[in-house]
Amino acid sequence: IIMDGNGRWAIQRNKPRLFGHRAGIKALKRIVEFCAKLPVDILTVFAFSTENWKRPKEEVNTLMNLVVEYIERELDLLDRNGIKINPIGILDELPEKTLEYIKKAAEKTKDNNKLVLNVALNYGGRAEITQAVKKICQKIANGEITPQDINEDLISRFLYTSNMPDPDLLIRPSGEMRLSNFLLWQIAYSELWVTNVLWPDFKPQHLINAIYDFQNRDRRFGGINLS
């Protein structure tokens, strides 16, 4: 899920953008708790992109502090619900306190198996592929592999989502028709579902609608349907 539209939601209410991000956290809480009750194995949410640093410093700080606040408030409940928090992105560039909290959350929940919650923080699809290329080149330089060993499986293993299946469904609230550098490699065959609903207004019913629509899609993965 690309959690988009917090700013617009706040502006519609003549409130500062922070107000929208706070409402975005509530939406996140609802959807995570709901997913944990469904046979959903993995939920990946886009919380902060490698491009979001371009926002005013105050908004960046707010978002980073909200991550801390979310973990402070929700960690015990997330843990009790069997949710494994798995941060993905260039984590060592995050502010110290944010990094400390997400590491703590990941450590505490590492053995949970009801739902994996991938939290994309300072995440960019191109940056992810770039770091994978660097690691693969390093392996070649060390003589551990040869260029002939490179295939799609090997590349996938060097992404943050190694050992995870590709997403079935990509949900984008607030009507924007773009991918915004999210999971570029992994979503090659994901089904897209876009709604005009802004993220703070996103409810379990919207997720159900997305899943129903998904169930009626004809997924051919580049092939043809013979049945």
Ligand code: FPP
């Ligand atoms: C997009 O709305 C939303 C973001 C850039 C931040 C999403 C983050 C959260 C919901 C909270 C932090 C996350 C965690 C995991 C605790 P926008 O600001 O781009 O909205 P706009 O397009 O309407 O301006």
